[in-house]
Amino acid sequence: MTSSPIRCLLAMLGTDVHSKGIRTLARLLRDHGVEVVYLGEHNTPEGLVSAVKAEDPDVVGLSFSTATYLHYTKLLMDQLQASGLAEVPVMLGGLVHREDEPALHAMGVKGVFGPGSTPAQVLEFLSKVTGKLLDLPAGG
Amino acid sequence: MSAPAGADAEIVRRIQHGDIRAAARLITRVEQGDAVAPMLRALTPAGRERRVVGITGAPGVGKSTLVDQLVARWRGRGERVGVLAVDPSSPLSGGAILGDRVRMARHNADPGVFIRSMAARGRLGGLAAATGDALIVLEALPLDRILVETVGIGQSEVDILLHAHTVVVVHSPLAGDAVQAMKSGVIEIADIHVVNRMDVPGADRMATQLREIAAGNVLARAWRVPVLKTQAVAGAGIDEFDAAVLAHLAYRGSTAEQAGARRRTPFAR
Numbered sequence: 001m002t003s004s005p006i007r008c009l010l011a012m013l014g015t016d017v018h019s020k021g022i023r024t025l026a027r028l029l030r031d032h033g034v035e036v037v038y039l040g041e042h043n044t045p046e047g048l049v050s051a052v053k054a055e056d057p058d059v060v061g062l063s064f065s066t067a068t069y070l071h072y073t074k075l076l077m078d079q080l081q082a083s084g085l086a087e088v089p090v091m092l093g094g095l096v097h098r099e100d101e102p103a104l105h106a107m108g109v110k111g112v113f114g115p116g117s118t119p120a121q122v123l124e125f126l127s128k129v130t131g132k133l134l135d136l137p138a139g140g
Numbered sequence: 141m142s143a144p145a146g147a148d149a150e151i152v153r154r155i156q157h158g159d160i161r162a163a164a165r166l167i168t169r170v171e172q173g174d175a176v177a178p179m180l181r182a183l184t185p186a187g188r189e190r191r192v193v194g195i196t197g198a199p200g201v202g203k204s205t206l207v208d209q210l211v212a213r214w215r216g217r218g219e220r221v222g223v224l225a226v227d228p229s230s231p232l233s234g235g236a237i238l239g240d241r242v243r244m245a246r247h248n249a250d251p252g253v254f255i256r257s258m259a260a261r262g263r264l265g266g267l268a269a270a271t272g273d274a275l276i277v278l279e280a281l282p283l284d285r286i287l288v289e290t291v292g293i294g295q296s297e298v299d300i301l302l303h304a305h306t307v308v309v310v311h312s313p314l315a316g317d318a319v320q321a322m323k324s325g326v327i328e329i330a331d332i333h334v335v336n337r338m339d340v341p342g343a344d345r346m347a348t349q350l351r352e353i354a355a356g357n358v359l360a361r362a363w364r365v366p367v368l369k370t371q372a373v374a375g376a377g378i379d380e381f382d383a384a385v386l387a388h389l390a391y392r393g394s395t396a397e398q399a400g401a402r403r404r405t406p407f408a409r
Contacts, residue, residue, distance in 0.1 A: 004172045005234060005259070030235035035259045040242040047248030051241070054254050056164040084161065 006130050009057040011039035011048050012064070013072040021094055022063035028119050032134045034126065045075040049083050057088065058130040064094040070103060077107045089129040093117060144178045152182045158282045160254060167256060170273045180273055183280035191389045192275065192286045194304025196266060196326065199292025201310045202336035204243035205372035206381070207287050211247055213382045219284035223255040224274060226267050228291045234261075240289055254281065265299030266290035275303055295325035306388045308332045311350065313343035321349040330354075330365060331388050334381060338369035363391050 008029055010022055019041050026036045037055045039048065052060060062073065073092060080086055092104060093113035101112045111125045127134050144152055154162040169176050193210075195203045204225065211221050225240035238257035247253040256278070258268045267290055268274075278286050290300050300307055309330035321327065333350045335343050347367050354365040366384050370377035 005236075005261075007168075026237050030230055030237050031233050033230075033233045033235045035229075035236045035238060037257050038237050038239040038242055039245070039248075040239075042245065044249060047245065050248050050251070051255070053160050054164050054256055056161075056168045 003132050006034045006059065006126055006132050006134070007037060007055070007057045008034050008059050008061055008126065009037040009039060009052060009055055010061045010063065011043045011051075012041045013043050013045065013048065013062060013076065014066070014068050015042065016064060016066045016068070017041055018065035019063075021065060022061075025061065025063065025093065025122070028122070029126070032123055034134070045072065045079050048076060049079045049085065052080065052085055052088060053083060058132070059126060060088055060090045062090065062092045062094075064092065064096065066095070069094070069096060070100060073104060073109060074107055077109070081108070091122070091125060091129075093122070144182050148179050149182075152179055152280075155183060155277060155280050156282075160281075163254070163277050163281055164256065166277050167270075167274045170277065171258065171261075171268075171270045176273075180276050183276055191305040191392060192279070192288060192303060193306045193308065193385055193389070194288045194290065194300035195308045195310065196290040196293055196297075196300050197310030197334075198294070198312060198315065201292075201312045202370075202372045203289050203292075203310050204240040206308075206310060206334065206336065206370065206378075207240075207289055208244040208247070209372055209375060209378045210287065210382060210385065211244060211253060213378065214285055215247070215250060215252055218252075220252045220282065221254070222278040222281060222283040222286040223253070223289065224258060224271060224278060224286070225255065225289045226258045226260055226271060226291050229259045229261050236260075254278070254283065260291055263299075264297065266293045266297035267299045267303065271299075272303055293326060295323065298326055298329050301329050305392045306331050306385060308334060308385065310334045310336050311346055313337055313340040313346050315346070318349045318352070321346075321353050327353065331363065332381075332384050333365060333367040334377075335367065335369045336372050338371050338377065339374075343369055363388065 010026055012022055026038050029036050037057055089110040091111035092109050096112055096114040104112050110129055113122055123134055151162050195207055197203050214221050227236055227238045229236045236259035241255045241257055260268045263269045288304055307329050313335055335347045347369055350367040368377055368381050370381055
């Protein structure tokens, strides 16, 4: 692997406290050579935008286990746009209803990974939006 | 060597005027190994006032929480702060979980705080290979103070000495006895010792052992190395810690011994 590692910022927005999903995803990405900027829980859209500006990630990942994702994602996407960060791809995963996916895509979210999504799908998406290859862990 | 022109000169100008995004993009290019030497040269300060504080210590001793507390104090005085937080890269995959800034989350939305996470990418001295150049970018921003947090280190990783004016070594209360405290390594490079988690039994004994070492320092300098106790999560001892950091930065700026070079070099065989 000669190209620079993918930098992926992972965060949860709002008061959602079920962080098992985001922690599992963080380790999965790390195991495939990704540098995860881990922002954890309780982020506001403003705080997240500021972090995106300073950390300059290749991709942003949001994790939701509550039904607030439409509200917070809209706030975030609007603020990313207003801050000149619209070109940073955003992916979203967790307990997302399939019928909400078109609305999320309309907001500018590039990848939605609801229940039933596989790690391989997330990794393939990361590779595609960043144009970078992903490592496999030692031993396969 | 030519000065940067055109778009690169504009980037330099923007960073010097506080453009966070321009600084962040340049740090990314530095990490990627892009040819940015002319820009870095143009950004390198000549005799700047601001100083760099290094925070180091074993994994989990409370470095990030202490950084968070210091940032809060400095912001309370209206100072603008930059933080460079380094975490280790995986020896198996090359990836990393950069989880320092999560402990500084209250500062995320504060426009007066710039926090950047870096992976060590295989470098062994406690910092990333790109940390020095990333610091050049940070120092060019209109910031009043800069903090650099190393990875969780062991006994021998002293790269922070190359980049910080003030080196703070953070200790756990449980990490050994008087002989351990006497051993060579990172303990020797401290300008300030902090025993965190002072609520845990052993903290007083650790502080006493460190004071004995610090007082007996045969390379006697005008600066007497203080040993402080904190409980970072609770915010205890932070005022004294803050005062000690400021005092050492002033000392570094004031004496002939220290005024010149920012960098101190480790012993070379």
